[in-house]
Amino acid sequence: MxxxxxxxxxxxxxxxxxxxxxxxxxxxxxxxxxxxxxxxxxxxxxxxxxxxxxxxxxxxxxxxxxxxxxxxxxxxxxxxxxxxxxxxxxxxxxxxxxxxxxxxxxxxxxxxxxxxxxxxxxxxxxxxxxHLYIEKVGGQIFNLDLIKSVADFFQTSITSTLIKYLSLGDFPIAIIFSNEGKVEWSSFSNDFLLQYVPKGMDVPENSVAMDFYDGHQLPNEPESIEALDWFLHDFNVKKHAEVGFYEQCIQLGDKAILSCIWND
Ligand SMILES: [Zn+2]
Structure with missing residues (x-):
């Protein structure tokens, strides 16, 4: 709890x-x-x-x-x-x-x-x-629709609602904010498997975020990615090479997006 x-x-x-x-x-x-x-x-x-x-x-x-x-x-x-x-x-x-x-x-x-x-x-x-936030997200699988509905309920921004999820959600996630193809900040649930994405890093080639910077529409559903796509600078990445990760993105500005990442 x-x-x-x-x-x-x-x-x-x-x-x-x-x-x-x-x-x-x-x-x-x-x-x-x-x-x-x-x-x-x-x-x-x-x-x-x-x-x-x-x-x-x-x-x-x-x-x-x-x-x-x-x-x-x-x-x-x-x-x-x-x-x-x-x-x-x-x-x-x-x-x-x-x-x-x-x-x-x-x-x-x-x-x-x-x-x-x-x-x-x-x-x-x-x-x-x-206490209300926990009621809203408790026991629910993480996805952006959940966050959007919580943000609607509280009349809050997607970003602040996601930040709160890092400490109160039941599923560990990572959030990575990029602007014009570069990482500006990232933040992680304490129990997310990986904990490091360097500031200033180029958005990786095989990420959903990169599809957006390449001019494609963001998909509505989460897509499968590998740990190495985003976390190649994390010392622990090799330990989790077999784990399946998902990425789902939301556009926050002309050239800014937030990537949410979680695992099976
Ligand atoms: Zn102030």
Missing amino acids: KEIPSDIGSKRARVVLQECGLINDPTALSCEDIAYSRGVTDIKALNIDGSQGRIMIDGNEAIISYDNKIYNEGKRRFVIAHEIGHFELHRELLNNQVHNDDEKTLSEWYAKGPHEKQANKFAAELLMPS
């Missing part, structure tokens, strides 16, 4: 959900209404270049802004939830400051320092309370 996370960010989010009466129904209030009910004084969509969100705290005033060029509703909700996280966890620290968040502070893989990680954990738990 998977456990509810006990890090400081997730714990604080669960307190907020409890106090707002949302613990079993996290979409009953918009992120904006949650923020206002906690004491945020204003939320604005602005043209912010180079950042996706920001919070400005000055005594009793707290203003959250997010970039008006974020078109994905799940992402927009995550950015606001991240800023609510700073408001809940780092209010004193950020007093008299403007804190800016960009692609790096908002992602699990680049976020430096404890505060960004705490705000990201907070956001993931606020939007997808773990």
